[in-house]
Amino acid sequence: MPTDLHTILGDLVSVNHRLTRVAAHAANNPESPAVWRTLSVLLQSGSIRLGALASRSRVSQPTATKLVSHLELRGWATRLADPLDARVSQTAITPAGEAALLDWRSELAAALLPMFADLPADDVATLERAISILRDRVERSDPSDPSGLVVPFGAAS
Amino acid sequence: MPTDLHTILGDLVSVNHRLTRVAAHAANNPESPAVWRTLSVLLQSGSIRLGALASRSRVSQPTATKLVSHLELRGWATRLADPLDARVSQTAITPAGEAALLDWRSELAAALLPMFADLPADDVATLERAISILRDRVERSDPSDPSGLVVPFGAAS
DNA sequence: CATTTTATATAGCCCGGCTATGTATAGTGG
């Protein structure tokens, strides 16, 4: 008896928020989720202009500015001038940034591991598939995606 | 070829953070996730003392105090004096709080629905199972759970 | 009854998120 999608989505976001706190608590990392989220986007996008970074990250442009400034201070990202348009600032992750991101993921996973260590193999497989489903949706729904593969929402006339 | 659990946990938290932003953006609700997360805990726990609420919510006690104060202002929770111990403040969700929580879940789900509308049935089933797996872990790992069914972490000597 | 322990509240900080607005560069019609 499958629950309807509407209910599932509510549950999904609820458990998501709970899990966020569990993760924050487990790996008590001095950096905030926003830092790692932004680095993740930078890693997968490559050099990207600030506005595009903001919309891929689903934050406002000023928030992206703040985050990138912080990343620059940390040496985890650099801003590159665009030769064709002096207004734009291309942002890219640095090798140090990549390393820090990988470290974080590893530490976090290690901290959560005991909580999931006894998970049956098919539950692990279920999680893995769910993650890939969600990642796919999260990325496809980027409102500024120039590839425009899908226009899932209001689909401007 | 199943990916190892370590990697999966890193991916899980990453996609989780991305999804959080998607949800925040989709349902541009004036209230914060913390409010709904707290109400969720209150709904499932029933009347509960502040410290227990804090640990179930995975936030510090002062943060829980702030959140409950806010919920009280909104009329979504009440504090009840404990007749046996004048220090404790039992907190409970109100009917208005339950209604608000359900409304939020519904609005949120509606906002996300277009993004998932074309999801194949077995993907929906996968999400559903993943949610239940995660919910189970999140709840079982409550560090202050008096039922103490599982002690997944450091298992104090 | 003095002391310690426990439950919550308060103070005060930092950071992420936002809107509104400023500034500088591009683009564009005359």
Next chain:
DNA sequence: CCACTATACATAGCCGGGCTATATAAAATG
């Protein structure tokens, strides 16, 4: 070439969630 509009990012300033440190008050204990 110039005035004007549009665009890309930066700055200002607010709110709220998160934390630690500490205060307060009630219970428990010797």
